[in-house]
Amino acid sequence: MASLHGLTVGRIFTMPVYHVSYFMESGRSKDPRKKGLGFYYQSSPQEAKLSKKFKVQGIPTFVILDACTGKVITKDGRLRVSEDPVGAFFPWHPPPLSEILQGKLLRRNEDTTEEVDISTLAGKPVGLYFSAHWCPPCRKFTPVLAKAYQKIKEDNKDFEIIFASSDRLEDSFNDYFKTMPWLALPYEDPRKTTLSQMYGITGIPTLIIVENLQTGKIITKEGREAVGSDPEGKEFPWMSKPLNLLDQQHAGTLNRETSVILFTDGSDKGLEDAKQALQQIADESYAKATEKGDDPEMYFFYAGEDDLVDSLRDFANLDDREPQLVVLDIPDQKIYVCPEEEITQEVAKAFIDQYLAGSLQAAPLRG
Structure with missing residues (x-):
């Protein structure tokens, strides 16, 4: 980097864009705005395979891949472009989970709330619990999860849960959090929105188990179902099996x-x-x-x-x-x-x- 001192440095990015059309009849797209390479066939096999592979549920959807490996960089390309129209952070690699969650968490201690530093979770499996007091299935599942959590902790297994609230009122959040023995993001914390986007949360309650905050590797997205089938936590952390x-x-x-x-x-x-x-x-x-x-x-x-x-x-x-x-x-x-x-x-x-x-x-x- 020292050799660049005093020089004007420019960045040149190249990114071929493939347009997958859901509307055109067979033949080349006639829309002059579609400048990318593309599959211009209605209900084509390519479109079906790509939609299925990337779990496309609505349009427009903009998926960004690593051209060398084929791995997904982000499925939220549309949002990333909207937030960063000049491409300052292109190609928009998602930040590590430990970076997203950097900051203080909350824990209930009898009638008080204390702050907990995220560093105390290093190396532990973590459950990200998306829930809200206004949601009846959430209120039904939370005590089941609490019993499983306590059982896992009694068995001296490392584990922590972070509650990411969708509550609409702070009083509701506080009342609901009083029933939980684990950690929480503060009410209306922006980290909750980032996590929801990162994991594609479309409904609650949802419990995602990750290996630890450093790797962010997902063990299961079916944490709610896993707890329901194994309330004693005998199979914790519910690793995927072939x-x-x-x-x-x-x-x-x-x-x-x-x-x-x-x-x-x-x-x-x-x-x-x-x-x-x-x-x-x-x-x-x-x-x-x-x-x-x-x-x-x-x-x-x-x-x-x-x-x-x-x-x-x-x-x-x-x-x-x-x-x-x-x-x-x-x-x-x-x-x-x-x-x-x-x-x-x-x-x-x-x-x-x-x-x-x-x-x-x-x-x-x-x-």
């Missing part, structure tokens, strides 16, 4: 992601056979995604006896055949059913490979 027994904890994943599900009769042998059929395939898929730093392309489950399983069969119009292997894609409202009656690892792999190759015929959900 293959899971399907229960209510995974309902959110089913709604958001493509899932491979092997339905069984619920017997010990049926469950063990299902694990044998899917475990290696799930392990390889998970390892591939982890190596790339991506989310898995699909999530793997085996299903026994659970209320969610029965509801899912009804929702997907599935018969009672067991074992039964399916690829379920709720976001696209499609299901793919394996016709084989015996599901071995070889059968499962061939079926999944056909799905990934796009050679399977889908049935519509609720069809």
Whole structure:
């Protein structure tokens, strides 16, 4: 840097922009304002794949990627450009979680509130709890979470929760915070908005568990479901696994992601056979995604006896055949059913490979 002293330094950035059109008929876009490269086809395979990959829920959406790695820098490109129209902070890498949360937190101590420095959380798993007093499901879940939190602490496990409030009145915030044994951001703290944008919070209550504030690595976005399924915290911190027994904890994943599900009769042998059929395939898929730093392309489950399983069969119009292997894609409202009656690892792999190759015929959900 010393060699640049006294010189005028300019920055030149280049960023190809791909326009994904949702409106044009087949053919080249005729809109002269669309200067970027693009996929100008209505309902094209490219548009569908990109929308699904980046979980696009509305337009306009501007996703910024690292061209060398393909990794997402930010899905909030539209907001970043609006906030920084001259590109001073381009390409808008999100700050570390520890930097976002820098500052004071609050803790209730009987009838008083004391300040806690963020440094006391170093190295601990942290739960980010988005909630509000006006929300009935939040008020119902908070005491359940409090019991799990106390149990985890009694077991001498490092853990802390930070309450990020959506309360509209400070008195409501204070009354609600009195029921919580953990930390909180102050009322109307701007860090709450930043966290909500960072994690795409669209509803409450939501509990996100991160490895620690230094890495910010997400362990699970399904903390609420995890606590509901494991109120004693025996599986804390609820690490993601390549293959899971399907229960209510995974309902959110089913709604958001493509899932491979092997339905069984619920017997010990049926469950063990299902694990044998899917475990290696799930392990390889998970390892591939982890190596790339991506989310898995699909999530793997085996299903026994659970209320969610029965509801899912009804929702997907599935018969009672067991074992039964399916690829379920709720976001696209499609299901793919394996016709084989015996599901071995070889059968499962061939079926999944056909799905990934796009050679399977889908049935519509609720069809």
